Amino acid sequence: MQYTPADLQHTDTSLPIDQILCGDNLELIQKLPDCSMQLVITSPPYFQQRDYGGGMGNETEVNEYIDKLLCLFRECIRVVRDDGSIVFNIGDKYMDSNLLLVPYRFALAAMEISPVKLVNEITWVKRNPTPRQFRRRLVSSTEPFFHFAKSDNYYYDINAFLAQERSPKQVRKKDSTKLGQRYFELITESDLSEAEKTMARRALTEVIQEVLQGQTYDFRMKIRGIHAEPFGGQIGGRTLQMKNKGFTIIRMHGNKLKRDVIETSVVAVKGNKHPAIYPVEVVEEFLHLLTPPGALVLDPFMGSGSTAVACKKLERHYIGYDINAEYCKFAEQRVSATQGQELRLFDEQQ
Ligand SMILES: C[S@@+](CC[C@H](N)C(=O)[O-])C[C@H]1O[C@@H](n2cnc3c(N)ncnc32)[C@H](O)[C@@H]1O
Known part of the structure; x- marks a missing residue:
């Protein structure tokens, strides 16, 4: 109003x-x-x-x-x-x-x-x-x-x-080296094709940079065969992305959930x-x-x-x-x- x-x-x-x-x-x-x-x-x-x-x-x-x-x-x-x-x-x-x-x-x-x-x-x-x-x-x-x-x-x-809220840089300072590392491991362990894995790693590297530069507050990645399919408000485009590309990345733009x-x-x-x-x-x-x-x-x-x-x-x-x-x-x-x-x-x- x-x-x-x-x-x-x-x-x-x-x-x-x-x-x-x-x-x-x-x-x-x-x-x-x-x-x-x-x-x-x-x-x-x-x-x-x-x-x-x-x-x-x-x-x-x-x-x-x-x-x-x-x-x-x-x-x-x-x-x-x-x-x-x-x-x-x-x-x-x-x-x-x-x-x-x-x-x-x-x-x-x-x-x-x-x-x-x-x-x-x-x-x-x-x-x-x-x-x-x-x-x-x-x-x-x-x-x-x-x-x-x-x-x-x-x-x-x-x-x-x-x-x-606190600035993203403040939030991230302490763990910037570890940010997203687990997702890299999961991509390697996944059943995605080599081409899909390459795309997933590239997209993950990009979103990590966005977070470190303060453009994005945080993110989650979902990888086909590893994470549950999107539900609720995420059904739709995200389900398709997981099916077609093998992964989806959810960006959080608020600096606080x-x-x-x-x-x-x-x-x-x-x-x-x-x-x-x-x-x-x-x-x-x-x-x-x-x-x-x-x-x-x-x-x-x-x-x-x-x-x-x-x-x-x-x-x-x-x-x-x-x-x-x-x-x-x-x-x-x-x-x-x-x-x-x-x-x-x-x-x-x-
Ligand atoms: C839990 S304290 C409030 C603290 C406050 N939020 C603060 O940050 O300082 C409750 C206050 O209510 C006052 N109080 C209790 N009964 C009251 C009434 N009937 N009318 C007005 N104030 C009352 C008390 O004197 C006390 O200071």
């Missing part, structure tokens, strides 16, 4: 644009007009994980926690534009050594109470989870981000999302006491994907201000709420600094 300048002007001066308000989000959100936000992205307190000095998260029963979250979720749907999205990051909880699957209970309930569409479950992989010494289970190092859309017409800029995984380190922000900060990097990925520059973004559990920092860096506008006055103050300071150093430390998981 194309945005006109009028779409991007937030002329409603009653909206607290680029502000973080201290208070209960369920009360504050009710002051927002319908269909005024492009994106709601947030991370509520996880069930019985820690005390933020008020607010939600310490309900006795998991169902009570989910019900409270759903009250807010309903309001999020109301304030999001018809082409907008809602992204919720929720962590899980063990009780009596039993994983409660809280995020999935929430996602199912959210779809039951509203006509939203669950577009993706994006898995945040933490490179540096809190080191723990469990004897009878593994350390959890992932959390879901659920991407809900209000309608099928949701704003989605896959090119902006792909453009922000459109994968539902975001991998980052857990961060701690110097001088900021918030115990559960999600990385600005993760929010940035969603901003590129789900909002145009100038869009208005709401985070009803603003915490340390990560969403606001990401918005400021990428020239989106934000509105944030947090019930804890001290966190609001820290968040404001962090946003004003914008270039504040983020240290890669072991931080507590939520």
Whole structure:
């Protein structure tokens, strides 16, 4: 969808644009007009994980926690534009050594109470989870981000999302000498005719050069008699190529596969006491994907201000709420600094 300048002007001066308000989000959100936000992205307190000095998260029963979250979720749907999205990051909880699957209970309930569409479950992989010494289970190092859309017409800029990734050269530097070598071996081992093998080796050499020069991000080769025939969207020309030439090469032009995984380190922000900060990097990925520059973004559990920092860096506008006055103050300071150093430390998981 194309945005006109009028779409991007937030002329409603009653909206607290680029502000973080201290208070209960369920009360504050009710002051927002319908269909005024492009994106709601947030991370509520996880069930019985820690005390933020008020607010939600310490309900006795998991169902009570989910019900409270759903009250807010309903309001999020109301304030999001018809082409907008809602992204919720929720962590899980063990009780009596039993994983409660809280995020999935929430996602199912959210779809039951509203006509939203669950577009993706994006898995945040933490490179540096809190080191723990469990004897009878593994350390959890992932959390879901659920991407809900209000309608099928949701704003989605896959090119902006792909453009922000690491450059192909960075990705390839470490293994450039090995790139494609296994395919050369497979060509030799294959039943292709000598003429077909020569063509396959030439095509493979060409695509390796493209990758090393950064023109192509990555590739896969399929060789007749060795690899399974193409399926799904690849049926057609590729099946014919394998039949007639003995091989096909699939070039990947995005610098990132459109994968539902975001991998980052857990961060701690110097001088900021918030115990559960999600990385600005993760929010940035969603901003590129789900909002145009100038869009208005709401985070009803603003915490340390990560969403606001990401918005400021990428020239989106934000509105944030947090019930804890001290966190609001820290968040404001962090946003004003914008270039504040983020240290890669072991931080507590939520
Ligand atoms: C998991 S933290 C959010 C962390 C944030 N994503 C960040 O990167 O810093 C949840 C936050 O929600 C706040 N909170 C809890 N209940 C609230 C409520 N009812 N209204 C507003 N904020 C609330 C807590 O004070 C806490 O800072």
